[in-house]
Amino acid sequence: MNNTALTEKHISLGAKMVPFAGYNMPVQYEGINAEHAAVRNGVGVFDVSHMGEFILKGEKALDLIQKVTSNDASKLYDGKIQYSCLPNEDGGIVDDLLVYKIDDKTYMLVVNASNIEKDWNWISKYNDLGVEIINISDRTSLLAIQGPKAAEALQSLTDIDLASMEYYNFEKGKFAGIDNVLVSATGYTGAGGFEIYFDNEHANEIWDAIFKAGAAQGIKPIGLGARDTLRLEMGFCLYGNDIDDTTSPLEAGLGWITKFNKRFTNSEALLAQKEAGVTKKLVGFEMIDRGIPRHDYPIVDAEGNEIGKVTSGTQSPSLQKAIGMGYVSKEMAKEGTEIYISIRNNNIKAKVVKFPFLK
Numbered sequence: 001m002n003n004t005a006l007t008e009k010h011i012s013l014g015a016k017m018v019p020f021a022g023y024n025m026p027v028q029y030e031g032i033n034a035e036h037a038a039v040r041n042g043v044g045v046f047d048v049s050h051m052g053e054f055i056l057k058g059e060k061a062l063d064l065i066q067k068v069t070s071n072d073a074s075k076l077y078d079g080k081i082q083y084s085c086l087p088n089e090d091g092g093i094v095d096d097l098l099v100y101k102i103d104d105k106t107y108m109l110v111v112n113a114s115n116i117e118k119d120w121n122w123i124s125k126y127n128d129l130g131v132e133i134i135n136i137s138d139r140t141s142l143l144a145i146q147g148p149k150a151a152e153a154l155q156s157l158t159d160i161d162l163a164s165m166e167y168y169n170f171e172k173g174k175f176a177g178i179d180n181v182l183v184s185a186t187g188y189t190g191a192g193g194f195e196i197y198f199d200n201e202h203a204n205e206i207w208d209a210i211f212k213a214g215a216a217q218g219i220k221p222i223g224l225g226a227r228d229t230l231r232l233e234m235g236f237c238l239y240g241n242d243i244d245d246t247t248s249p250l251e252a253g254l255g256w257i258t259k260f261n262k263r264f265t266n267s268e269a270l271l272a273q274k275e276a277g278v279t280k281k282l283v284g285f286e287m288i289d290r291g292i293p294r295h296d297y298p299i300v301d302a303e304g305n306e307i308g309k310v311t312s313g314t315q316s317p318s319l320q321k322a323i324g325m326g327y328v329s330k331e332m333a334k335e336g337t338e339i340y341i342s343i344r345n346n347n348i349k350a351k352v353v354k355f356p357f358l359k
Contacts, residue, residue, distance in 0.1 A: 001019055001022065001023065001024045002022055002023045002024070002050070003023070003024050004023060004024075004025075004047055004049035004050060004141065004203075005049060005141050005200040005201075005203035005204070006047045006049065006141070006203050006204065006207055007024055009203075009204060009207060010025075010026040010047065010221070013029060013221055014029060015027075015028065015029050015221070015223060016028050016029075016223070018224075020050065020113070020224060021050055021112070021113035021114035022050075022113070022114070023050040023113060025047070025050060025223075025224055026047065026221070026223040026224065027223045027224050027225045028223040028224075028225045028226070029220070029221050029222070029223055030220075032223070032225040032226050032229060032317070033317045035220065035222045035223060035225070035226035036226040036229050036230060036317040036318070037317060037318075038147070038218070038220045038222065038226075039146050039147045039189055039191050039222055039226060039230055040147070040189075040191055040230070040317075040318055041147070041148070042147050042148070042149050042217060042218050042219070042220075043145060043146070043147035043148070043149040043150045043152075043153045043193070043214055043217050043218070043219045043220075044145070044146055044147055044219065044220045044221070044222035044226070045143055045144070045145050045146075045207075045210060045211070045214075045219060045220070045221050045222060046143065046144040046145075046146065046222050046223075046224075046227055047141075047142075047143060047207075047221075048142045048143070048144050048195075048227075049140070049141040049142045049143075049200075049203070050113035051110055051111070051112065051113055051137070051142050052110070052111040052112065052113060052115070052116035052119065052120075052135070052137040053108055053109070053110055053111075053135075053136045053137050053140045053142075053197070054108070054109045054111065054119075054120065054123070054133055054134065054135055054136070054137075055106065055107070055108055055132075055133070055134040055136055056106070056107045056108075056109065056131050056132070056133055057105060057106050057131065057132040057133075057134070058105055058129075058130060058131045058132050059105060059130075060129035060130060060131050061105055061106065061107050061131050062074065062104075062107070063129055063131075064123070064126065064127055064129050064131045065099060065107060065109075066262055066264065067126055067129075067263075067264055067265070068086055068122070068123055068126050068264065068265055069084040069085065069086060069097070069099065069264060070084055070085050070086075070087050070249055070254075070257055070258040070259065070264055070267075070270075071083070071084035071085075071099070071257040071258070071259055072259040072261060072262060073099050073101070073107075074262075076099065076101035077101060078101055078102065078103055078104075079101070079169055079170055079171060080100075080101055080168065080169055080170075081098055081099065081100050081101075081168045081169065081170055081184060081186055082098070082099045082101075082168070082257075083096070083097075083098060083168075083186075083257055084096070084097055084098070084099050084257050085097065085243075085249050085254060085257060085258075086119065086122060086123070086265070087248075087249065087258075087264065087265045087266045087267075087270065088122075088245055088265065088266065089265060089266050090245070090266070091248045091266060091269055091270065091273065092244065092245040092246045092247055092248060093239075093243050093244065093245065093247060093248070093249060093252070094115070094118065094119060094122050094245065095111050095112055095115040095118070095119050095122075095239055096112070096237065096239055096243060096254075097109050097110060097111045097112070097119070098110040098186060100170060100182075100184070102172075108182075109123075112239045112240075114239070114240060115239065116135070116137055120133070120135055126265070139199060139200055140197055140198070140199065140200065141197070141198055141199070141200050141202070141203040141206075142195060142196070142197050143195070143196045143206070143207070143210070144187070144188065144189075144193065144194070144195045144196075145193050145194050145195075145196065145210065145214075145219075146187060146188075146189045146191050146192070146193035146194075146222075146230075147189075147191045147192065147193055148191060148192055149214075149217040149218075149219075150162075150192060150193035150194055151163045151192075151194075152217055153210075153213060153214030153216075153217040153219050154194065154210065154213060154214065156213050157175055157176045157209055157210070157213050158173060158174060158175045158176075158181075158183065159173060159174060160173045160175070160183050162183070162194060165183070165185045165194070166185065167185055167186070167187075168184075168185065168186055169184070169185055170182055170183060170184035170185070171183055175196060175198070175206065176202075176205065176206045176209035176210070176213075177205075177209075178198060178202045178205070178206060180198075181196060181197065181198045181206075182196070182197040182198075183195070183196055183197075184197075188227065188230070188231050188236060189227070189230035189231060189234070190230065190231075190233065190234035190236075190356065190358065191230065228312075228314065229314050229316065229317055232312050232313075232314050232316070232323065232324075232325070232357070233316055233318055233319070233323070233356065233357050233358040234355075234356045234357070234358065235284050235325065235355030235356045235357060237252060237254075237282075237325075238312060241295055241311045241312045242282060242311040242312055242325055247282075247327070248270065248273060248278070249270070250270060250273055250274055250278050251278045251280055251281060251282060251327065252282045253281065253282050253355070255274065258270060258274075260274070277330070278330060279329065279330055280308065280327045280328060280329055280330060280333075281327065281328065281330055281333040282311070282325060282326070282327050283325065283326065283327075283328055283332075283333050283352045284323065284324070284325050284352070284353050284354065284355045284356075284357055285323070285324055285325070285326070285339060285341075285350040285351060285352050285353060286319075286321055286322070286323050286350060286351060286353050286357070287321060287322035287323070287324075287341070287348060287349070287350045288338075288349040288350055288351055289348045289349045289350075290322075290348070291322060291341060291343045291346070291348035292313060292314065292315050292322045292343075293310045293313030293322060293323075293324035293326075293341045293343070293350070294310060294313050294343075295310060295311060295312060295313065296309055296310060297309070297310040297313070297341050297342055297343060298310075298341075298342040299326050299328055299339055299340070299341060299342070300339070300340045300341075300342055300347055301332065301339065301340065302338065302340065304340075304347060306342075307328050307329050307332050307339070308326050308327045308328035308329065308332075309326055309327065310324050310325070310326040310341060311324075311325050311326050311327065312324060312325045312326075313325070313326075313341075316357060316358070318358050319357060319358060323357045324341070324350070328352075332352070333352060334352065335352055335353060335354050336351060336352060336353075337351065337352040338350070338351050339351070339352060
């Protein structure tokens with residue numbers, strides 16, 4: 001089991017620790033609902049240092065990114081970030097990721113913790129362009145400070161103008177007295193906020209500085225449990241649940257990051273799928289009757305025929321109702337369609353709704 005540079009800090013704060021993607025991670029501190037509310041209404045700090053980071057360097061760095069990712073990275077400018085995915089050769093997704101453009105010859109890719117080795121091998125397989133790829137995951141810490149009070153809580157620690165940083169942009173600068181910290185605004189909660197990348201050696205110092213600076217805003221440590229309920233309320237996909245090696249980006253509603261103005265892995269087959277139309281779609285649903293949908297529960301129609309499976313589900317703390325995501329046949333994907341979730345052999349009524357759940 002891997003630890004982050006802050007594992008001992010979480011244990012000392014009384015976090016409940018669980019294994020996640022090979023790491024010993026905090027799932028909750030005071031409770032998922034309280035932590036969820038802290039992020040929606042105030043500010044909270046997630047240790048997400050288990051995520052992977054690769055640096056791509058060289059004249060052909062962009063060419064390699066264009067070859068292996070579905071989105072059009074040529075649109076990036078220095079300081080801009082793009083959400084994208086690595087399509088496989090069979091119509092599915094190797095991983096979803098973020099692409100950071102540092103300069104014309106330098107990019108950073110941020111990948112999911114469970115896929116670090118898989119993604120490294122996949123990108124390396126296509127690297128016949130002489131691009132230097134450096135895996136900095138083991139030496140890089142990452143904190144996500146999320147919530148409407150995040151800028152206010154952090155501004156005293158940096159000269160970077162946080163309030164004016166646009167979504168999916170980043171800057172490098174001094175943070176909490178440490179040089180060369182990368183501060184970005186991507187977020188996985190829908191509550192606004194920032195991600196801070198820095199060397200492991202500064203982890204405890206930066207953590208302590210953040211909590212001291214944000215004390216007036218009631219800043220709290222937040223675990224992976226609330227990270228999941230927050231992202232689900234926004235309809236954000238989680239790799240391994242809602243997207244994987246068998247789901248196409250078009251079925252997952254990720255057509256907006258699948259650009260056919262260039263050639264990339266399996267682009268011809270995905271273009272053919274787009275033109276023919278998908279047969280199943282990832283949809284959001286709200287429970288009408290009582291019951292909480294969980295991963296892998298069958299989704300059935302009124303006659304009890306299985307039409308799909310739940311990929312993610314929870315009791316939404318913000319909406320006070322049960323919500324979920326899952327793939328259903330195209331005919332059943334229309335907003336307002338009544339579907340049923342099979343929970344312990346009972347078919348519980350739900351209806352298809354538009355993302356995000358939290359408007």
